[in-house]
Amino acid sequence: MASKRQIFVGGVPVGGGAPVVVQTMTKTETANLSATLEQIRAVADAGADLVRVALPRDQDVLALRTIVAESPIPVIADIHFNHTLALKAIDAGAHCIRLNPGNIGGRDKVAEVAERARTAKVPMRIGVNSGSLPKHLHALERQNPVEALVAAAIEFVELMESLDFENFKVSIKSTNVPNTIAANRLLAAKIPYPLHLGITEAGTKWSGSLKSAVGLGTLLADGIGDTIRISLSTFHAEEEVKVAWEILKALGLRERGPVLIACPTCGRLQFDMDTVVNEIEHRLEAYEDAIEVAVLGCAVNGIGEASHADFGITGAKNEGLIFSQGKPLRKVPQDRLVDALFEEIDRFHERGSVEVDASEAAAGAAWLERIEQENAGDLTPEKLAALEAAAAAAAEDITAPPTLDEAASPTAGRRFSRT
Numbered sequence: 242m243a244s245k246r247q248i249f250v251g252g253v254p255v256g257g258g259a260p261v262v263v264q265t266m267t268k269t270e271t272a273n274l275s276a277t278l279e280q281i282r283a284v285a286d287a288g289a290d291l292v293r294v295a296l297p298r299d300q301d302v303l304a305l306r307t308i309v310a311e312s313p314i315p316v317i318a319d320i321h322f323n324h325t326l327a328l329k330a331i332d333a334g335a336h337c338i339r340l341n342p343g344n345i346g347g348r349d350k351v352a353e354v355a356e357r358a359r360t361a362k363v364p365m366r367i368g369v370n371s372g373s374l375p376k377h378l379h380a381l382e383r384q385n386p387v388e389a390l391v392a393a394a395i396e397f398v399e400l401m402e403s404l405d406f407e408n409f410k411v412s413i414k415s416t417n418v419p420n421t422i423a424a425n426r427l428l429a430a431k432i433p434y435p436l437h438l439g440i441t442e443a444g445t446k447w448s449g450s451l452k453s454a455v456g457l458g459t460l461l462a463d464g465i466g467d468t469i470r471i472s473l474s475t476f477h478a479e480e481e482v483k484v485a486w487e488i489l490k491a492l493g494l495r496e497r498g499p500v501l502i503a504c505p506t507c508g509r510l511q512f513d514m515d516t517v518v519n520e521i522e523h524r525l526e527a528y529e530d531a532i533e534v535a536v537l538g539c540a541v542n543g544i545g546e547a548s549h550a551d552f553g554i555t556g557a558k559n560e561g562l563i564f565s566q567g568k569p570l571r572k573v574p575q576d577r578l579v580d581a582l583f584e585e586i587d588r589f590h591e592r593g594s595v596e597v598d599a600s601e602a603a604a605g606a607a608w609l610e611r612i613e614q615e616n617a618g619d620l621t622p623e624k625l626a627a628l629e630a631a632a633a634a635a636a637e638d639i640t641a642p643p644t645l646d647e648a649a650s651p652t653a654g655r656r657f658s659r660t
């Protein structure tokens with residue numbers, strides 16, 4: 242279940258059924274204003290809704306006022322150990338304060354920050370990391386790290402409630418994916434506050450993206466999680482934002498930009514699809530609408546499983562086909578495939594509809610039919626999958642394909658369009 246409570250970070254709603262919020266953290270020295278603002282603009286362009294900056298020193302807090310004034314998205318101040326910096330960050334206009342109540346110097350200091358935040362109407366993110374649990378939970382941590390994480394989070398929630406401060410979201414983070422999943426499931430059942438999800442120190446762009454997709458994707462598919470941050474070991478924070486969006490798009494939780502689908506290739510491939518897919522993916526970054534673009538490595542199966550795509554290409558040795566919504570548009574030399582695909586996409590954007598030249602479409606259809614006939618006996622992965630599906634349907638006497646039951650879906654009510 243999505244959290245019941247909702248808070249606002251700047252103007253961005255978090256929790257309470259709001260779209261899952263994408264955030265990231267700058268990797269620059271915060272006091273380096275030009276570098277920090279440049280990175281904030283880059284992550285905002287990539288689709289970050291919120292950005293967090295580290296404030297370990299007074300000069301970073303001094304820079305914060307300018308950062309808040311010039312940032313295109315709300316700014317969260319990340320504070321550890323020093324409650325004075327948290328007070329100064331609130332005074333500097335931070336839209337949210339992230340702190341760990343366990344390392345800020347005791348209840349009185351937490352209370353001081355909470356009081357200042359209440360007055361300024363600034364929310365907080367409170368939470369625990371697996372590496373920084375309070376001492377009295379270390380024994381429990383050795384026996385059951387998941388329960389220890391949840392116990393620490395609940396203690397912090399109760400501390401804030403006892404201070405009459407409820408304008409917060411909560412995070413439980415661990416480097417361990419199964420523990421992160423289990424702890425957040427337990428916590429979501431116990432508290433109504435919005436949850437921030439992340440896998441701490443997830444790793445490089447490759448391994449960290451996969452760990453995050455598994456951990457956060459599992460929770461999000463359960464309907465758990467209101468804001469996410471992908472932690473990757475790269476200086477390019479916008480890469481974290483792109484991964485976050487791919488996870489949300491894959492789950493149908495939010496839409497942003499085109500969706501690329503591509504066959505996995507096999508021995509029938511007759512052109513350099515790796516290069517072509519990479520080029521298409523790169524060029525699609527310039528487009529904002531949620532068009533679906535398909536790349537098929539051969540025309541042996543016809544347009545087949547890509548027939549729902551808004552645009553697509555399928556290639557052969559010397560030539561290929563541009564298609565749209567399952568219908569051939571035109572045949573082009575293979576080295577023109579990518580450019581011709583984008584010509585069609587751009588024309589569609591200019592005119593608002595797909596332009597079909599009847600004779601070119603007929604030539605494309607004839608070409609496709611010839612290739613399908615020449616390879617009619619081939620058992621391609623797609624044909625095998627279709628045969629298996631038909632056999633399963635016959636065995637179960639299924640007459641209609643299954644449809645998604647929105648009401649029963651784990652992401653029911655959480656499908657949103659980014660506006």
Ligand code: SF4
Binds near residue numbers: 539541542621623
């Ligand atoms: S048979 Fe399928 S997987 Fe193999 S290249 Fe053709 S479209 Fe791709």
